[in-house]
Amino acid sequence: MTLISAVTSSVGQLLYTCSIVVGAAWAKEADTSPMAPGRGSDSKQTSISQDKFCTRTFLPQNIAIEASGQENDKDDRVAKTAKSVTSEADAAHKKQDGTCEVYLAPSTIPGAGLGLFTFTPRKKDDAILHGNMVLQTPDLLWHRIFRHIRESGRAIPLSSDEMFHVSEEVLRPRLPMDSYGWGTIGAKISQHDNALIPGLGMVSNFHAGQINIDSSSDPHVDSAGLHRATDPGAGAFSPFYDAKFGATRDIPAGSELFIDYGEQYFGNGRKHMLDVPLAQHFDKADQILQRFWVDTERGYADLTDETWQQLRKNVTSNEKRLMAALPSTLAEAIRVKEEKGGRTGSMHHALRSPDWLKENGWCIDAIQPGLSPIPQAGRGAFAARLLKKGDVVAPVPLLQLSREDMLMYYQDEGGFVFQDGQQLMLNYCYGHPKSSLLLFPYSPGFGFINHGDGATSATEPNIRLQWTASPISHSNWLNKTAQEVLLEPHSGLIMEIVAFRNIQPGEEILLDFGDQWQTAWEQHIHDWKPYAGAKEVISASAMNEECPHILSIDEQEITPYPENVKTVCYISQQNINEKVSSHHQKVPRVSWRSDPQLKRTKNARDCEALLRKKGINKPLSDDSARSVRQTKQCDQIADTYAVLVNLDNQEGQILVDNIPRDMIEFVDRPYTSDQFLPNGFRHEMGLPGGLFPESWMDLECK
Numbered sequence: 080m081t082l083i084s085a086v087t088s089s090v091g092q093l094l095y096t097c098s099i100v101v102g103a104a105w106a107k108e109a110d111t112s113p114m115a116p117g118r119g120s121d122s123k124q125t126s127i128s129q130d131k132f133c134t135r136t137f138l139p140q141n142i143a144i145e146a147s148g149q150e151n152d153k154d155d156r157v158a159k160t161a162k163s164v165t166s167e168a169d170a171a172h173k174k175q176d177g178t179c180e181v182y183l184a185p186s187t188i189p190g191a192g193l194g195l196f197t198f199t200p201r202k203k204d205d206a207i208l209h210g211n212m213v214l215q216t217p218d219l220l221w222h223r224i225f226r227h228i229r230e231s232g233r234a235i236p237l238s239s240d241e242m243f244h245v246s247e248e249v250l251r252p253r254l255p256m257d258s259y260g261w262g263t264i265g266a267k268i269s270q271h272d273n274a275l276i277p278g279l280g281m282v283s284n285f286h287a288g289q290i291n292i293d294s295s296s297d298p299h300v301d302s303a304g305l306h307r308a309t310d311p312g313a314g315a316f317s318p319f320y321d322a323k324f325g326a327t328r329d330i331p332a333g334s335e336l337f338i339d340y341g342e343q344y345f346g347n348g349r350k351h352m353l354d355v356p357l358a359q360h361f362d363k364a365d366q367i368l369q370r371f372w373v374d375t376e377r378g379y380a381d382l383t384d385e386t387w388q389q390l391r392k393n394v395t396s397n398e399k400r401l402m403a404a405l406p407s408t409l410a411e412a413i414r415v416k417e418e419k420g421g422r423t424g425s426m427h428h429a430l431r432s433p434d435w436l437k438e439n440g441w442c443i444d445a446i447q448p449g450l451s452p453i454p455q456a457g458r459g460a461f462a463a464r465l466l467k468k469g470d471v472v473a474p475v476p477l478l479q480l481s482r483e484d485m486l487m488y489y490q491d492e493g494g495f496v497f498q499d500g501q502q503l504m505l506n507y508c509y510g511h512p513k514s515s516l517l518l519f520p521y522s523p524g525f526g527f528i529n530h531g532d533g534a535t536s537a538t539e540p541n542i543r544l545q546w547t548a549s550p551i552s553h554s555n556w557l558n559k560t561a562q563e564v565l566l567e568p569h570s571g572l573i574m575e576i577v578a579f580r581n582i583q584p585g586e587e588i589l590l591d592f593g594d595q596w597q598t599a600w601e602q603h604i605h606d607w608k609p610y611a612g613a614k615e616v617i618s619a620s621a622m623n624e625e626c627p628h629i630l631s632i633d634e635q636e637i638t639p640y641p642e643n644v645k646t647v648c649y650i651s652q653q654n655i656n657e658k659v660s661s662h663h664q665k666v667p668r669v670s671w672r673s674d675p676q677l678k679r680t681k682n683a684r685d686c687e688a689l690l691r692k693k694g695i696n697k698p699l700s701d702d703s704a705r706s707v708r709q710t711k712q713c714d715q716i717a718d719t720y721a722v723l724v725n726l727d728n729q730e731g732q733i734l735v736d737n738i739p740r741d742m743i744e745f746v747d748r749p750y751t752s753d754q755f756l757p758n759g760f761r762h763e764m765g766l767p768g769g770l771f772p773e774s775w776m777d778l779e780c781k
Contacts, residue, residue, distance in 0.1 A: 181208055183474050183522070184440030185551055186284050187335050187429045192569070193476060193551065194335045195283050196431055196440065201330040206295070209447050210321030211278040212458075212526045213298045215754060216260070216504050217269030218487075224249050225488035225496045234494030255570055256480050256519070263680055265298045265319045266619065266647075266746040268754060275504070278523035279324045282476065283338040288361045288404075288424020290339045295325035297680050301620035302753055303450060303457040308613040311604050312455030314759030315506060317526070318620065318752070320448065320458060333436065335429040356404035361424035364404040367394055368412060368423060384409040441474040441575075446524035451587060453529055453538060459587045460527040466582040472542055475525055475574040477518040479564050482510065485517065501761045503754050510763035512595065513776040516561035517763060518572065525576075530764075531589030532597060540591040541582050544770060547573045561775040574770075593765025603760045610758060618753070619644045619745040626713045629688045629720055629743050643751035648686035648722050649677050649742040654735060655726065666723070666731075671738040678742065685725040686743070689734070692719045713741035 179198055186194030197207070227249045228235050235245060259281050264274035275281065283292065298319040307313040330336070345355050356364075371390060374380040380390075387409040391402060404423055406412040415423055431440075445466060451459030466472055485505040490496050507526050508517040520526070531540035546554065553571035556564050582588065622644060629646060630638060640646075651674040657667070674682075694717025719737045726732065753759065 179442035179444060181442070181444045181523075182436045182440035183282060183443045183476075184431065184436055187427065187431070188284055188286065191284050192571070193282060193573075195279065195443075196333065196335050196436055197330055198332060198433065198436060200332045201326040203326055203328050204295070205326045207292055207324045207326065207336065208279060208444055208523055210296075210298070210323050211276050211280060211523065212317055212448070213264050213280075213319035213322050214275045214277060214317050214504060214507060214526065215268050215319065216273045216275060216502055217750075217754075218271045219260070219273045219484070219502070220257075221271060222487050222502075223484065225490055226483060226486060228490070228494075229488060229496035229498070236494040253568075254480070254484070255568065256478055256484070259478070259521075264322065265300055265680060266683075266752075267680075267749060268747065268752050269749050274319075275521075276322055277507075277519075277521040277526050279336075279338070280322070281478075281521040282523070283324075283336055285340045285344075285355075286337045286424075286427060286429070287339075287356055287358045288422070289335075289337050289427060289429055291327055291330050291334065292324050292336045292338050293327050294322065296321070296323040297678075298322035301624070302618060305455065305457065305753075306613075306618075307616060307753055307756055308609045310455060311607040311760065312457065314503075314753035314756035315455075315761075316457040317503065317754075331430065333430045333432060335431070337429070354399035354403050356400040358424075360398075360400045360404040361422075363401055364423040367405065368415065371412070372416065382409070387412060441471060443473050443523050445472050446527070446588060448524060448527045451529055453587075456529050458527050459529045460524050462582045462584055462586050462588060464584050466578045468578055468580050470578045472576040472578055472582075472588070473522055473525065474547065475520045475522050475544070475576060476570060477509075477520055477572040477574060478570045479567065479572065480508070480517050480519060481565055482515045482517055500755075500757065500759075503759075503761075505761050505763055508763045509766050509771075511765065511771045511776060513778045514561050514771070515777055516564055516775050520574070528588055528590050530592040530596065530600075533591075537587075538589060540589045541578060541580055541586070542576050542588055542590050543579050544574050544590070544766065545577055546770065547575045549573060557772045558774060561777045564775065590764075591767070593767070595765050596762055599762040600760065607758060610756075615641065616643055616751075617641045619747045622745040623713075626716070626740075628691060628718065629740065631688045631690055632723075640745075643748055644745045645748055646686055646688070647683040647744055647746050648724055648735065648738055649679075649682045649744075650684050650686075650724055650733075650735060650738075651677055651682065654733065657733075666734050668734040668736065670736045671719075671742070683744070683746070684727070686722040686735075688743070689721045689723055692721075692737075694718050714739075716740040 182196045182198055183193055184196055186192060188194065201207070224245060227245060259275055260273040261276060261280060262274065263272040264276065279292070280294075299321045300318050302313060302318045303316075305313045324338070342357050345357065367390070371380065371387070375382045375386075380386050387406075391405055391407075394401070406415055406423065415425070445463050446460045447463045448458050449461050451457060453459065485502045485508075486498055487500045487502060488496050489499045504519065505517070508519045510517040528542075531538050533539050546552070546557070552573035553567075556567070556572055576588075576590075622640075630640065651672045653672045653674065654669050657669040716739075718740050720740070720743065721734065721736050722738055722743070724733050724735050
């Protein structure tokens with residue numbers, strides 16, 4: 080079901096399936112090659128407003144100023160954070176030999192812009208780079224629709240026929256950022272999640288015949304020790320981190336890394352991608368090619384290019400994707416047979432030489448994430464090896480978006496729309512108070528970089544930004560107006576991070592976000608106070624850290640869980656399929672089944688415990704795998720549970736026996752996480768004088 084049709088599918092409910100959330104995607108130039116380039120509340124989040132758009136509101140993954148009047152050693156959180164800084168950062172910075180292993184360089188796919196390359200050979204299951212941050216942009220498309228309704232000055236109920244036409248009008252022109260969403264990654268935080276994964280989830284391209292990397296783990300979730308009752312930084316950075324990608328097969332050195340976007344990505348309005356072949360097209364092309372060789376060997380067909388072209392025309396007259404998957408000439412078909420083992424999906428040459436990568440690419444593994452020692456900062460970016468003065472630390476590809484798209488709204492029962500805060504994404508963007516244009520940096524690790532305020536030697540900035548001189552960046556956009564840049568259908572601008580002094584391995588990388596950002600944060604600290612009831616809130620991540628026994632439904636009648644959390648269970652598709660064979664039971668009962676990669680978002684389903692069967696716990700061991708965020712190890716608890724599991728799509732419930740404790744987790748209920756705090760800090764980062772073109776300044780500030 081498309082977003083447009085879903086608008087009218089249920090009265091008063093926002094039920095849609097967004098086509099952009101199936102796979103990561105590059106918002107690239109249209110290309111004809113057979114590959115793809117890559118709650119309602121009256122309260123408002125903190126901002127310093129000048130007029131409707133001319134506001135300064137930001138904070139990226141971290142905050143650098145200590146909250147005035149706050150104790151540095153509240154309970155044991157700071158001590159825990161300091162200890163974690165050493166363990167997490169040391170692990171992140173273990174590679175200090177100066178060898179770059181991953182490059183960002185022009186893609187091997189014509190017209191695809193940048194691509195990701197491995198400089199060293201990879202074995203199957205090898206991790207690619209560090210863990211990635213995940214940035215949630217909840218209900219993004221609905222806020223766009225609501226903005227349109229608000230600007231019209233009318234009330235348009237969701238159940239009305241007019242809503243269908245409004246949605247069609249608003250969503251028909253796709254914006255570059257619409258191509259990057261992954262749907263729900265990690266815990267579901269809203270009704271319509273749209274997760275961005277800056278790094279591998281946004282810089283990797285797609286080629287159906289050469290997929291070689293994939294998501295290998297969902298992100299961890301925690302707020303780095305901050306609590307909404309005591310910390311002004313709560314809700315100002317993404318708590319989702321360490322989403323990992325790994326090799327799906329052995330990968331030769333110099334190979335471009337390709338990820339699967341999901342087949343649904345290549346329809347739903349992307350007309351320029353209707354000829355991009357998918358896996359089934361390459362499989363069919365292989366069969367056609369094999370039959371052609373048999374026919375020519377038996378004398379049924381001539382081995383000529385004319386015969387090959389006629390064959391292509393006959394079998395692909397109405398199938399553009401199959402046509403694109405087949406070799407275009409007989410010579411190319413012969414090369415596929417002799418060099419590629421007959422696999423048409425391998426005929427695209429996706430290798431670059433080491434010298435070529437060094438000459439034309441940027442190293443992107445010099446930054447590693449870890450916990451920052453800066454109060455209120457959350458996580459930070461650290462040097463993976465020695466970075467010398469003048470070194471380009473990393474490229475910073477930028478995605479252009481409108482300041483309007485960061486506004487959030489809610490609709491009352493009468494159909495009127497009201498503004499209700501701003502997206503957390505604003506905290507990760509560059510902008511100017513006089514411009515409607517924002518720039519979102521999506522290179523690996525960049526979202527972890529904190530503000531350096533220079534208050535102490537430890538918080539002195541050590542990097543600066545500059546526009547790249549690389550011809551792959553659309554430098555002519557610097558002379559366009561903000562609206563002209565926003566109308567570009569793809570990303571195209573690139574900056575660079577440059578070290579302006581030597582940065583030692585393990586040292587935190589800091590950037591000056593500008594005086595206006597600093598002023599906005601200091602004002603936020605001065606005005607901030609916790610909202611009523613904040614002390615009673617216990618986050619799901621805090622509960623998972625303690626790993627308590629799961630209370631049954633009956634036990635919760637006496638000792639209920641906080642209203643903001645619920646439990647989910649990781650249930651395999653096998654268990655769900657067993658429901659069919661138990662249809663004679665009112666509530667089918669099955670025994671929990673393990674499965675590789677079970678603990679992933681797609682397998683998490685709402686559940687409630689009915690009873691607990693006590694087991695003999697395993698002894699805790701220092702060398703057993705544990706998350707940085709855990710003080711206990713759920714996988715060492717031998718208790719099992721009988722749980723009632725709610726299935727998706729109104730499929731009913733199943734009773735699952737013998738599910739282990741480590742396959743049950745707490746998650747925040749939608750719209751209750753720190754990201755939705757009404758007093759959360761919001762402000763974009765500023766660019767140094769001269770880097771933000773005057774031609775982009777299209778707003779007037781009061």
